[in-house]
Amino acid sequence: MIEVKEKQFTAELEAAIQSVHTDQKNKLFSYTEKINPVNLYRFLEKAADLKLPRTFWSSANEDFQMAGAGHAFELSAKDSPSRYEQVEQEWHALLSDAVIYNPYHVSGTGVVALGGFSFDPLKPQTKLWENFPCSHFSIPNYILTHAEGNYYLTLNRFICTDETYAGVLEQLQDHRQTLLNNAENKRDGYVLHIQRKTEIDPEQWKETIKKATDVMKNTAVDKIVLAREVRLHFNQSANIPDILKRLVDTQPNTYVFGYEMGEDCFLGATPERLVKVKDDEVLSTCLAGTAPRGETMEEDEQIADNLFRDPKNREEHDYVVQMIRNTMEAYCTDVNVPFEPAVHQYKTLQHLYTPVRAKLKKNHRIFSIISGLHPTPALGGTPRQEALAFIRENELLDRGWYGAPIGWMDSNNHGEFAVALRSALIQKDEASLFAGCGIVEDSIPESEYEETNIKLMPMLSVLGVD
Structure with missing residues (x-):
């Protein structure tokens, strides 16, 4: 000073x-x-x-x-x-x-x-x-x-x-x-390698998808989101700042987060904002419907067009949009929702995207919005309680903080929360990665499995997998 x-x-x-x-x-x-x-x-x-x-x-x-x-x-x-x-x-x-x-x-x-x-x-x-x-x-x-x-x-x-x-x-x-000492810590020979990658019960996960589709054929449940876990084993303890920097450098247009508790750190690069509040201005975004990027500009544009026109992805996206609209109308005024989504492109994936803007009513704060929004149909399903009950009973993992609100708030009445996707729980020389899919009545287990592989790639890539 x-x-x-x-x-x-x-x-x-x-x-x-x-x-x-x-x-x-x-x-x-x-x-x-x-x-x-x-x-x-x-x-x-x-x-x-x-x-x-x-x-x-x-x-x-x-x-x-x-x-x-x-x-x-x-x-x-x-x-x-x-x-x-x-x-x-x-x-x-x-x-x-x-x-x-x-x-x-x-x-x-x-x-x-x-x-x-x-x-x-x-x-x-x-x-x-x-x-x-x-x-x-x-x-x-x-x-x-x-x-x-x-x-x-x-x-x-x-x-x-x-x-x-x-x-x-x-x-x-x-x-x-x-x-505030800007001198670099010396880490001679630090190169993180994955020595072993273990998928946690992938075949049983596919069987759970079949069970979910059977439920939807016989009940009023329209969608159930199911997640799975991949466990990595490294050659040494992971360096958290190094991983965070690589996420920021390689995953543009995302929210990169890290939260350390004890010797564990939950981190990720999520594209999905849950809610942002600045004074009384509120912004939420719907990001549901996923496709890979193309290898050429023409292929990329064709995939984006297919995503925009795909009935399954548009229906999945609309579930989320309507839920966000309803929540906003309960806690806000001047709710503004575009007529149709756009396609937002990220480094390895592209998604259907709709922003929702509003003004916060008096006596409501950011937690009012979070409590109404979580979990969105993109993370839980619809109807919400029935989908959550199925997940609670049948999903093979404890999601912990995966898929949940993570963010910040300050004494200036500003704050922002994202949905903790594309994430990993780092535990010294091991890590658990998570990815999920929205299952509907005609979902094909193998196709959903491949979609989770696409969603796992952003995190796998910064941890050493091509």
């Missing part, structure tokens, strides 16, 4: 500690400053050196990135049926007492909570996801934000009544100096 900034910081910290001592109440202190450019991936490496858990978010379209280190405060719901309400109540209680210095009010600065939810809180949790509760959000101790062409550092410290100014100041300054 230059001298003026240093004086500003120490004055704000001293005032915050005085407030804690005067009120005899623990409080969150948050201080944001504009800084010179810092490499976000080296920031994450330095966080590992300090043994601080890491978080990451990148919105490629908006040139917006955040890297977090540490847990200044954690929000977690224990009563799963009301988990959205519990997290929101904890969040607003935390902010009501927080001492915040943030003259910028840029998205991703100030107090920022990053985190997510499990796909289905009623599904028994397995050992695979034991480090990830049904909901968890972290306010990182240190947040490096790249937004609107500038870099910001936010320091968040939960100050207790028995702490002294000198002790808190020393820790914050030491950590800040380490984290």
Whole structure:
């Protein structure tokens, strides 16, 4: 810090500690400053050196990135049926007492909570996801934000009544100096290789598809989404910042996320926004209906045209559009939905795409929208409860946070959540990858299996599979 900034910081910290001592109440202190450019991936490496858990978010379209280190405060719901309400109540209680210095009010600065939810809180949790509760959000101790062409550092410290100014100041300054050191960590000979790839019960998964189609022939269920798992074994422990950088570099137009809990990290590059809120402006997007990219421009255009005209994909897409419209109308005004979808192209896949825009009603916030949208028909099925019941009873895996809302919110009333697709749970030298398909009455198991292989490729490619 230059001298003026240093004086500003120490004055704000001293005032915050005085407030804690005067009120005899623990409080969150948050201080944001504009800084010179810092490499976000080296920031994450330095966080590992300090043994601080890491978080990451990148919105490629908006040139917006955040890297977090540490847990200044954690929000977690224990009563799963009301988990959205519990997290929101904890969040607003935390902010009501927080001492915040943030003259910028840029998205991703100030107090920022990053985190997510499990796909289905009623599904028994397995050992695979034991480090990830049904909901968890972290306010990182240190947040490096790249937004609107500038870099910001936010320091968040939960100050207790028995702490002294000198002790808190020393820790914050030491950590800040380490984290903002742009020197590269040397990793001699680090090359990640996949030694073994194991598909988890693929034939039984295809049998589950047959069971789902039989159910749909005899009931009012129209669609059931079924996911499967692939397990990878590496030659060494995976380097999380390296994987995140490769996802950002190779998966344009996606949301790249990483969330570390214990020694596990859930990360991915998802194309599907669930909801974005900026003040009272709301944006949700429907991304349902999938096809591969072509090898030539002509083939690419033909595949896109076939996707646009395909009855199965258009029907699947329309299920999601109508559900999003209905949810938006419950919590918003001025709901705007285009008449028909467009085709959005990504590096390896293309999807049918429809944006939905609206204005948030008073007394509703981002969690109101999330609770109404999750899971969309693209991730669960329709009707929702019947499809979820089938998944809960018959799907061969615990989805954990796969297919669920993951994202962030800040003290500026901004926030964004995506659906955690194209993702992997990294566990040292192993990883579980997940992919799913929307099953309808005439689905062919082998075709759906091949679609999951296409969806697995973005993550497999950054982990070492051609």
